[in-house]
Structure formats: C-alpha cells, structure tokens
Amino acid sequence: MRSARRQRLAVVANEVVGAYVLLRLERGEMEPGVPGQFFMLEAPGQLLPRPMSLCIAPPGELAFLLEPIGPGTRALAGACSGDGIHILGPLGNGFDLDVERxxxxxxxxxxxxxxxxxxxxxxxxxxxxxxxxxxxxxxxxxxxxxxxxxxxxxxxxxxxxxxxxxxxxxxxxxxxxxxxxxxxxxxWEAPMACGYGACYGCVVDVEGRYVRLCVEGPVR
Ligand SMILES: Cc1cc2nc3c(=O)[nH]c(=O)nc-3n(C[C@H](O)[C@H](O)[C@H](O)COP(=O)(O)OP(=O)(O)OC[C@H]3O[C@@H](n4cnc5c(N)ncnc54)[C@H](O)[C@@H]3O)c2cc1C
Ligand code: FES
CATH class of the missing domain: 3.40.50.80 (Nucleotide-binding domain of ferredoxin-NADP reductase (FNR) module)
Known part of the structure; x- marks a missing residue:
C-alpha cells in the first residue's frame, strides 16, 4: 500500500480491441506502479471493486484491458467518456525487473x-x-x-x-x-474483494501455506 492512492478518475474513452475493451482513464494523481501490480476499479452499480492490471500508461492516462465476462467487467466496459470511476492502487507485488534475458x-x-x-x-x-x-x-x-x-x-x-x-x-x-x-x-489470479489484505477473500494454497494473493502476489 506504500504508494497506493484512491481517486475518482474520468473516463477518456472505451475502445473495442477485438474481443476485449481498452478502458482509458485520466491519470489524475495516480502512480502507474510496477508492471504486474494491480488496481481495484469500482465498477458502476457493483458493490465490490474488481482487480485489474495496468495495460498501458501513456502520458496523462492509465489504461486497462478488460475482458467483459460478468457484471463488473461489463459495467466497466460500458462506461462512457466523462464518467467517473474510483480506483485504488497500485497494489500487490509486481514483476522483478532486474532480469538479464x-x-x-x-x-x-x-x-x-x-x-x-x-x-x-x-x-x-x-x-x-x-x-x-x-x-x-x-x-x-x-x-x-x-x-x-x-x-x-x-x-x-x-x-x-x-x-x-x-x-x-x-x-x-x-x-x-x-x-x-x-x-x-x-x-496469478484469485477473486479479490479489497485488494490490500483485509478480507482474506483471495487466499490461495501455496505449497501447503495459505497466502493472501493480493499482498504476497499476484506475481510470485
Ligand atoms: C491481480 C488481478 C489482475 C487482473 N487483471 C485483469 C485485467 O487486467 N483485465 C481483466 O479483464 N481481468 C483482470 N482480472 C480478472 C478480473 O478481475 C475478473 O475477471 C473480474 O473481477 C470479474 O468480475 P465480473 O463481475 O465481470 O465477473 P464475475 O461474475 O465476478 O466472474 C465471472 C466468472 O469469473 C470467475 N472469476 C472472477 N474473478 C476471478 C479471478 N480473479 N480469478 C479467477 N476467476 C475469477 C468467477 O468465479 C466467475 O465464474 C484480474 C484479476 C486479478 C486477481
Ligand atoms: S483481496 Fe482482500 S485480502 Fe486479498
């Protein structure tokens, strides 16, 4: 949660990319974080936010690639330019970028x-x-x-x-x-309700030990 913030961001556009939708948001004061970290996006009309990975971070924007598979992702994919969406992040552990090849x-x-x-x-x-x-x-x-x-x-x-x-x-x-x-x-993926370790909704068994994927992942 070190650099995580919560902010309401305006939708720039929702663009169809084949079977997916690219949700482009104004960046506001949000940090893009380390690739592989995730954000919790409040989906219009839904009680719980949905975890999403940052897809691209052009200047002034954060963009998320969505697969509309259920009520939350469909609501996000249906948001219109100018709508406001609350997002929290960046959260969790991203990829270790200290790699040679x-x-x-x-x-x-x-x-x-x-x-x-x-x-x-x-x-x-x-x-x-x-x-x-x-x-x-x-x-x-x-x-x-x-x-x-x-x-x-x-x-x-x-x-x-x-x-x-x-x-x-x-x-x-x-x-x-x-x-x-x-x-x-x-x-890795697991259903997540809070994204910061409070609800235990994302617990997975890793070699006989239960871990919260949102704080000990999603990259492992
Ligand atoms: C760290 C992380 C990053 C993610 N990044 C993206 C992303 O960038 N783009 C994207 O489209 N999706 C991403 N997802 C998955 C996305 O969060 C879920 O598809 C979404 O929450 C489903 O919500 P829904 O209301 O549309 O569908 P629901 O009705 O909640 O779910 C539809 C079906 O998918 C299953 N499901 C829901 N969430 C998950 C999950 N996390 N893992 C496995 N099965 C699940 C449900 O059991 C159900 O069968 C990510 C998930 C995690 C944990
Ligand atoms: S999503 Fe709540 S503890 Fe991980």
Whole structure:
C-alpha cells in the first residue's frame, strides 16, 4: 500500500480491441506502479471493486484491458467518456525487473499487463496465445510479439533455454510454463474483494501455506 492512492478518475474513452475493451482513464494523481501490480476499479452499480492490471500508461492516462465476462467487467466496459470511476492502487507485488534475458509469455487476458511491462523493459521478445482470432486482435497492443491461436498453445513456442520468463495467463497455462521454466515469474489470479489484505477473500494454497494473493502476489 506504500504508494497506493484512491481517486475518482474520468473516463477518456472505451475502445473495442477485438474481443476485449481498452478502458482509458485520466491519470489524475495516480502512480502507474510496477508492471504486474494491480488496481481495484469500482465498477458502476457493483458493490465490490474488481482487480485489474495496468495495460498501458501513456502520458496523462492509465489504461486497462478488460475482458467483459460478468457484471463488473461489463459495467466497466460500458462506461462512457466523462464518467467517473474510483480506483485504488497500485497494489500487490509486481514483476522483478532486474532480469538479464526477459521473455514475456501471456495467454488470453493475461495479455493485459504485457504492454506496460514490455515498455518498461525496453521491448523484449514476447509470446502471446489466444483462443480465437478476435481475441488475438489484442496483440496489436504489443507490436512485434509472436502470436498463436488455439489449438496451438503459447507454451509450444517456448525455446529450450527460455531465459528469464515473465508470464501471466490462466492457471493451467502458468502451471505449464512453470514445468518448462521453473524460475519463471508468474502473475496469478484469485477473486479479490479489497485488494490490500483485509478480507482474506483471495487466499490461495501455496505449497501447503495459505497466502493472501493480493499482498504476497499476484506475481510470485
Ligand atoms: C491481480 C488481478 C489482475 C487482473 N487483471 C485483469 C485485467 O487486467 N483485465 C481483466 O479483464 N481481468 C483482470 N482480472 C480478472 C478480473 O478481475 C475478473 O475477471 C473480474 O473481477 C470479474 O468480475 P465480473 O463481475 O465481470 O465477473 P464475475 O461474475 O465476478 O466472474 C465471472 C466468472 O469469473 C470467475 N472469476 C472472477 N474473478 C476471478 C479471478 N480473479 N480469478 C479467477 N476467476 C475469477 C468467477 O468465479 C466467475 O465464474 C484480474 C484479476 C486479478 C486477481
Ligand atoms: S483481496 Fe482482500 S485480502 Fe486479498
């Protein structure tokens, strides 16, 4: 919570990116944080905020890539230019950026933190996997990335010596990445209600120990 702030930010625009929506907010006084950290966004009409990774941080803006899958993400994706959205962050642990040979690996909406991560690391190689061509349109946010669409899996692109892997995606993908690159930094997901350690809603079992993913993750 060191540099976290809570502020109401104005929506600049909601842009369709294939099957996803890019929610662009005015930055206000908010810090973008370390790639892989997350923000809690209050979704219009919803009691609880929703965790989101920062996707891009152009001057004066913070932008989030949303997959509209339920009431919260659909409400955020439906926000209009000029609407106000309360956000809290940056929260949690981001990626360790002290890496020699970074390789970014993402699946599906795990793509969300990759553009900001890539920009911060100076544009390392990136591998992206999506379940359809429409989802794969999000790859335009990360020019130069190698892209596959199912049935091909992104893990099939991992070289024998993958270097320093930084990955985000669905749990089975992360487990597969860990098999191939045991030292990979992985950004995990769990349902989160507060985002700062108070509700224990995000507890996961890590090697027999229960941890709150919002404070001991999401990158582990
Ligand atoms: C640290 C973090 C960063 C995230 N970043 C992004 C992002 O950048 N863009 C994005 O679109 N989504 C992101 N998510 C996931 C997003 O927060 C959830 O999809 C969202 O909260 C779902 O809310 P909803 O009301 O739309 O759907 P709900 O009705 O709450 O959920 C729809 C379905 O998804 C399941 N679900 C909900 N949340 C999660 C979760 N966190 N993990 C696994 N299953 C879940 C539910 O059980 C349900 O089956 C992130 C999650 C975390 C923990
Ligand atoms: S989301 Fe509340 S403790 Fe992690």
């Amino acid at each position: 970074p390789l970014l690996v993402a699946g599906g909406i795990g793509m969300a933190p990759m553009p900001y991560l890539s920009e911060t690391l100076g544009g390392p190689p990136a591998l992206l996997g999506f379940r359809s061509k429409s989802h794969a349109e999000a790859a335009r946010l990360l020019p130069g990335a190698e892209v596959v669409v199912e049935p091909q899996l992104v893990t099939e692109l991992l070289p024998d010596e993958p270097g320093d892997v930084l990955a985000c995606g669905p749990e089975p993908m992360l487990e597969a990445v860990r098999e191939l690159a045991p030292d990979a930094q992985l950004a």
